[in-house]
Amino acid sequence: MSERRGGTISDTARSGAAGDTSLRRNTTRGFIWSFGSAGGQAVLQIGSLAVLGHILSPHEYGVVNASMLAVAFTLMLGQLGVSAAIVQKPDLSDKQATAALYFSIGTTCALGVLFWVLAPWLNLLVGLPESSGVIRLLAFMLPLTGLTIVPMGLLQRNLKFRKLAMVDLTSYAVGYVGVSITLAVLGAHEYALAWGQLIDTGLTAVGYFALSRVRWTPQSPRSLFENARGLLKFGLSYSLGQVGSWVAINGDNFIVANRLTTQTLGVYGRAYQLLASPANLIGGVADKVLFPAMSRVQGDPPRMVRAYVAACAFVALATVPASIILFLGAPEIVGILLGGRWTAVIAPLQIFALVLLPRTSYKISGSFTRARGAVLGGSTRQWLYACEVVVGCLIGSRFGVVGVATGASVAITLHWLTMIAFSAKVSKGLWAQLGVAYLRYVPLVAVDVALGLLARSVTEPYVDSRLLTLVAVVVAVLAGTALVVWVARRAFAEEVALLRTIASLLPGVRRLARP
Numbered sequence: 001m002s003e004r005r006g007g008t009i010s011d012t013a014r015s016g017a018a019g020d021t022s023l024r025r026n027t028t029r030g031f032i033w034s035f036g037s038a039g040g041q042a043v044l045q046i047g048s049l050a051v052l053g054h055i056l057s058p059h060e061y062g063v064v065n066a067s068m069l070a071v072a073f074t075l076m077l078g079q080l081g082v083s084a085a086i087v088q089k090p091d092l093s094d095k096q097a098t099a100a101l102y103f104s105i106g107t108t109c110a111l112g113v114l115f116w117v118l119a120p121w122l123n124l125l126v127g128l129p130e131s132s133g134v135i136r137l138l139a140f141m142l143p144l145t146g147l148t149i150v151p152m153g154l155l156q157r158n159l160k161f162r163k164l165a166m167v168d169l170t171s172y173a174v175g176y177v178g179v180s181i182t183l184a185v186l187g188a189h190e191y192a193l194a195w196g197q198l199i200d201t202g203l204t205a206v207g208y209f210a211l212s213r214v215r216w217t218p219q220s221p222r223s224l225f226e227n228a229r230g231l232l233k234f235g236l237s238y239s240l241g242q243v244g245s246w247v248a249i250n251g252d253n254f255i256v257a258n259r260l261t262t263q264t265l266g267v268y269g270r271a272y273q274l275l276a277s278p279a280n281l282i283g284g285v286a287d288k289v290l291f292p293a294m295s296r297v298q299g300d301p302p303r304m305v306r307a308y309v310a311a312c313a314f315v316a317l318a319t320v321p322a323s324i325i326l327f328l329g330a331p332e333i334v335g336i337l338l339g340g341r342w343t344a345v346i347a348p349l350q351i352f353a354l355v356l357l358p359r360t361s362y363k364i365s366g367s368f369t370r371a372r373g374a375v376l377g378g379s380t381r382q383w384l385y386a387c388e389v390v391v392g393c394l395i396g397s398r399f400g401v402v403g404v405a406t407g408a409s410v411a412i413t414l415h416w417l418t419m420i421a422f423s424a425k426v427s428k429g430l431w432a433q434l435g436v437a438y439l440r441y442v443p444l445v446a447v448d449v450a451l452g453l454l455a456r457s458v459t460e461p462y463v464d465s466r467l468l469t470l471v472a473v474v475v476a477v478l479a480g481t482a483l484v485v486w487v488a489r490r491a492f493a494e495e496v497a498l499l500r501t502i503a504s505l506l507p508g509v510r511r512l513a514r515p
Contacts, residue, residue, distance in 0.1 A: 086153030108146030175200030244382030
């Protein structure tokens with residue numbers, strides 16, 4: 001019998017299979033906690049949007065959106081990709097983590113001071129009056145974020161998604177939702193949203209830092225540089241892509257703020273927020289969980305490809321019905337959540353609904369390529385995406401908010417295809433496997449659209465209620481999805497298996513399953 005050191009080949013195979021199962025369960029458990037947190041935040045976000053949308057005007061939302069353009073860019077620069085470097089690095093010492101912490105805090109504090117000084121000029125850059133004070137208030141987010149970078153990386157690296165989820169949900173509920181609604185009711189206008197952002201960031205920093213227990217071990221300047229050099233090398237390469245990603249995500253907002261009006265930016269921002277809520281709920285959570293999981297098996301490409309295809313298929317199962325519901329129910333969603341002042345949100349929301357799958361799935365490709373160490377190539381493609389967004393939105397801005405939404409949607413689709421092509425270059429055979437996975441969803445789309453339109457045509461003329469019409473559409477689409485998956489359950493075996501794994505890890509299900 002052939003043997004390898006430490007056991008036979010069959011032993012090794014069994015060990016690999018056990019590793020697959022263990023990693024899958026740990027990753028799924030992390031997904032459950034992260035999804036639960038993101039789901040809770042999504043519910044809170046939609047609830048607060050419904051309340052604040054009836055109190056604040058599109059102009060006031062636009063002021064904060066414009067201010068956050070400058071803040072988000074500076075926050076991204078201050079992170080230096082350190083958090084991702086901590087997750088990806090195969091071996092990490094306490095001294096390296098401490099050095100990264102010092103660099104993060106020092107960099108974000110320096111940027112915060114610079115941000116405060118340049119606030120009047122930044123106001124003009126994003127289309128606000130020079131005297132606006134929102135940007136200076138949000139500048140305090142920079143040093144607070146510096147405290148979260150390394151702790152977040154350590155918690156993700158160790159798959160502590162339960163702790164991350166608890167902090168994220170609590171800080172968002174207390175910080176953003178509680179503070180913003182209270183101040184809006186008291187008449188704080190756009191400052192209600194700004195203070196909510198700031199308190200949310202502060203509570204997150206305190207929670208992450210307390211749970212990670214990162215050390216403050218003093219180091220000499222030379223040791224500090226030596227210990228942080230490896231992390232910064234990866235992080236700076238990663239940051240190149242992050243800058244491109246920021247331009248891609250915020251380029252449309254910048255164009256709207258400068259070429260249209262603050263009120264139009266408020267309308268556009270709410271439409272994009274309604275797209276981003278499910279996209280971040282599914283794609284963002286998948287990215288957060290898959291990156292550390294794939295990094296652990298970066299030396300086993302076949303396992304990574306299987307995980308990638310399975311994640312994309314599972315994301316499609318969640319996003320395709322959501323996309324159809326958003327498109328068909330857009331008038332009711334906007335009317336219920338935002339009220340009559342926001343009818344201009346309907347058309348861009350329907351356009352964004354068509355690209356929910358690409359908008360969600362390209363995050364998974366990013367997790368896959370970062371875990372393989374292909375950071376520079378991914379950065380190049382982020383910059384290509386940024387150019388596509390800017391060009392598309394500049395052209396579309398001639399036709400108002402609908403044109404900008406169309407330009408951004410075309411760019412999202414092109415980037416999704418580009419990231420799949422790049423992932424396929426890193427691992428051969430991925431296109432074919434992914435194509436087979438997506439083709440299964442063609443009949444599901446046809447059934448869901450037909451049932452959704454039928455439900456709308458039956459209820460809308462006879463039921464004078466937005467809520468009942470929306471409920472009818474949601475029930476019809478979800479019933480169509482369940483029907484197709486049940487009839488073609490062999491074709492959807494991978495998705496069904498993941499659903500069963502998730503169900504088996506839910507505390508309530510486990511209790512019911514006990515004899």
